[in-house]
Amino acid sequence: MGHLGRLKEEYRALVDRLDAAPVTLPEPEDAKAWSGWKEILEILFTPEEAELASRMPVLPSTLDTVARRLGMSPEELKPRIDEMCHKGLVMDLVNPGTGKTIYLLSPPVVGFFEFSFMRAHDMFPKKRLAEAMDAYLHGDRAFASQVFGGGTVIGRALVREDRVAAEALPDVLDWERATAIVDGAKGIAVTLCYCRHKREHLGRACDAPKEICLSFDMAADFLVRRGLARTIERAEAADILASARQHGLVQIADNVRNRPFWICNCCGCCCEQLVAINEYALPAVNPSGYEPHMDEATCLGCSRCSRTCPITAISMMARRNPSHRKNELRPHIDLDRCIGCGVCSGVCPRKSLRMKRRNRSPRVPASALEKSLRMAIERGKLPHLLFDQGASRGSRFLNQALHVLQRLPLASRIMAGEQVQSRFVRGVLARVRDPMS
Structure with missing residues (x-):
């Protein structure tokens, strides 16, 4: 962590806050990668935005809750957080059933890395940002190891349905089919591929289509409202899936069984998930069941x-x-x-x-909550989720989290228990004076 002192205080605090989540932005050892890492932070966040982001709750929270955490009125906070949502630094997700809006600091992926290249216009200096990301992601394996080195990853491969053997076709479950995911979505949007757009600004893009990544439901609503995507009908989404197959692209979905938020159509030369396999030999994509x-x-x-x-x-x-x-x-x-x-x-x-x-199908989390809990446990971040101060979920979130934890394999439950106990013990020690001092 020797380089960290060269960051402004606001960015140092932001790095610490990002480190509380399952997907972090770790500091690299390589000097060139470190310069790219620092530049990413400074391009995307102003010092004022970094300071605000560093104090946001880890869990999704209402505007009132975030305002209380920051010591501001909701009226004072709203325009500032709206600007950060427009930049993709914060997500404002609207529950379609209740209309309630919750706010969440975007993770690096899937989050502000992708959002920063979903617009064609220059909200950010695209070439400079692309060069900074390239230096950070490929000059050092710190980020790839953190995101893709754990047991639970962010994406899962979808099998090409038209290439499944006839005798196996009836066994393909809906959550394993790209077409079924599209058919089951209540809202669909298409965005620019972050990976290919970024490579275009580096002069290394392939000829695969760029406007080809799909988002669904709450994620699609957020992206469309913030000018990061456009709404499409199912027929166009089906055409996009067909185009992806014609271009030999891999279809990678959100690594959950129920209500996945996205499907990316990926190439081996640009996609950071596939590059992590090729460049760092990491199990970056959860395999399909085929x-x-x-x-x-x-x-x-x-x-x-x-x-x-x-x-x-x-x-x-x-x-x-x-x-x-x-x-x-x-x-x-x-x-x-x-x-x-x-x-x-x-x-x-x-x-x-x-x-x-396959003889043994890979394990896929049932929900976004289960995926987050699994990633948090494997990366030692569970206490930040369960003991987040100022979060609005309260006992309801804890009950849901504990219900999911009870269904996890024994090894995961043991790891979770050790992390929670460690956090509790540290909290007690912090409140008790050492008699030897």
């Missing part, structure tokens, strides 16, 4: 699947054909690395690769 199986008899050995795989999980290996003197090339699939997207199957000219159900 994996490719090859029909040896019909395979041509053309290597299209190997060249298309976005995470290099397929390599071509020489195999002896008993009826010929020469070896033949055949694909070897690393199923431990494979995320089950089905892109390889989509390019096979002989349909020799079909997607079949």
